[in-house]
Amino acid sequence: MAQQNNPVLPRGVTQATFEKALEAFRALLGEENVLAQPSQLTPYSKVMMSVENDAHAPSAALTVSSVEQVQGVVRICNEHKIPIWPISTGRNFGYGSAAPVQRGQVILDLKKMNRILKVDPDMCYALVEPGVTYQQLYDYIEENNLPLMLSFPAPSAIASPLGNIMDRGVGYTPYGEHFMMQCGMEVVLANGDIYRTGMGGVKGSNTWQIFKWGFGPTLDGMFTQANYGIVTKIGFWLMPKPPVFKPFEVIFENEEDIVDIVEMLRPLRISGTIPNSVVIANVLWEAGSANVRRQTYTTESGHTPDEILKKIQRDTGMGAWNLYAALYGTQEQVDADWKIVSEAFKRLGKGRIVTQEEAGDKQPFKYRAQLMSGVPNLQEFGLYNWRGGGGSMWFAPVSEARGSECEKQARLAKRILHKHGLDYVAEFIVGPRDMHHVVDVLFDRTNPEETARADACFNELLDEFEKEGYAVYRVNTRFQERVARSYGTVKRDVEHAIKRALDPNNILAPGRSGIDLHTYNKV
Amino acid sequence: MRWSRRAVLKSLAISSAGLAMARPRGTVASASGDGRRLLALVNDDPAGAAFLRGAMAAGAVLLQARIISSDVQALLALERELRQADGLRVIGLLDDATGTLVVDLARGAGARISWLAQHATSTEGSRHLVFDIDRTEDRTRWLVDHLYAKGAGYQTVVQRRGESPKQWSSGPRGAAPPGVWPGAVGHLLGSLATSTRAIRDAGSDNVVTHDKFVSFLIEV
């Protein structure tokens, strides 16, 4: 079919070459899987970042149904030098959504590759394709009455295990560090080869999802947050469903309490007494998740004053910090751990413990308990209504799980956000030794002035945190090049040497995590 | 203020099931153009009610109205519906959380989006960020003219693929009602969805809201 001139083209590609590539894609995939009309591309272009949608507009999107088609797409891309941006379910809200890192890239949408290839209830693992959602897997486990439990991010129902692992996302169960639980990948490389990591290369092996390391170099990690291959299958371990699950919340009144909370928590996390990725959410995260809206309290622009935060606490019973954790196991195990944990909190002399029995169906306790026990929901999207206007960028620096460090980061982030008239909406996700300090930089995209402030704010957050030796673990596509610089030139040189070796035509997601042969000059 | 679900539905005279057919008085049944089913999604709030009244005033017949929130089951059911539908148009005005989810589920279901905008009410009137998709500039222009005619203040930015954004703005005049825009957006989308050519007067429904919204036209 003849196309009108496309106003958005891949970098360095002429209209004529692009047309040829589209023709080749149509021949390979069929007309209905090559999307190039504006109304087909708009859903892929709705970003939440502090730039116009056009800055990340794709030139086209392709939907594929098989590994062979992925190989065919890669072949055409090499021939015409077309850059592609792979997504699994594309629900990377706040990190770039489904849109590509660079304007004009062709989205390779893997949503139609959505087969659950295997769930092994004895060995407790799953092997899935990119388009499988957590909800799909949850339904499968429920329908087949399997004694297994999922771990997922808050957009659980609609996100994918493969996409989440690709961005090294986190969940809230004992298996919450998702990349740690990953075991075995199948990757289509830029030259079309199919590479299976770990034990996957051994003919007839039945341990691909059992033993991560295989033999020689272990390369799985280099395909995450990267652009060295298109992952078409992923294996990951599943937690056996425990007979008893005991979620609880501890509410702390004051912002300064964060120091004591973290100091008390760390030994319980490192010893495994509290096994899951604990969350410590601040009052605004808690309020947003429970659908409290800013305009109920103020319609003034700028950041929300501390007096209002205190009023929200009084009105709702929420804390300045709200800790959610859970115990898992047999009744005897849970009872024994509960004794240790509750006594530790009592010794701390602050914090009000809330159990499931006390909380009932109240939000946000309910959705937190669901996340910690592998039941999908979308409750946390309420954050988008706190300020409203469609702007959201996660600022996610890594912190030591040390009270003084968490307090320092919290104060620094709050000061910078307030300087730019924005709110500190944050949670700490507690690993044994690290914290993902996740701040939702929420702003109103209908207001150009506020959008510009959000952009300046994000830059300043990155700059000021870097001065203190902090860096983020993941970032939206607008700031990936900037963040890559924080990690040093040697790392970048190595990454580009690998890129040159594996993808000399620079067709796979150039710009992903700052890796782009076209713009990175060092030889 | 707690706006009850019943009040929204009652104001539209559609059945309490929330899924009923509504035929606005005095409109012509064939006005839906190609006869595709038309579904409207709104929140349980006054802006949603004004949006629906606006859509129906535009002659959007065979209108099904559904109140929706970010409840996971309702959203997954909508996604299934979009996936399985053969000829369905969905217009809506939703809070940011639900709107973001609905638009992305439409992407997942392979639907087209012919209109997408963000809206906010401000002290000076209202702000609209419109992603112009299928050359709907004349419709945006109509929205702006309508707000101007009512004396309402507005700031409208139109972004289009491959072009620099366009802006229109005007301050409020007289005792201008700041909340006429939800009805006007309903009218605009009702007419866009039903391919009604002549846009009649969208009325002056004035809604007091400080919430922010996403509006859309999804086509399967």
Ligand SMILES: Cc1cc2nc3c(=O)[nH]c(=O)nc-3n(C[C@H](O)[C@H](O)[C@H](O)COP(=O)(O)OP(=O)(O)OC[C@H]3O[C@@H](n4cnc5c(N)ncnc54)[C@H](O)[C@@H]3O)c2cc1C
């Ligand atoms: C309210 C809210 C709460 C959130 N909470 C969490 C949370 O608790 N934890 C968390 O981790 N995230 C969270 N997120 C962020 C995000 O929504 C999730 O991480 C989500 O899982 C990512 O989307 P996805 O699974 O659809 O992955 P995708 O968007 O499909 O993929 C993510 C990225 O990985 C790469 N990629 C995807 N597929 C492939 C492939 N096949 N080959 C190579 N590269 C690929 C791409 O660069 C892509 O941009 C939250 C977002 C919101 C709005």
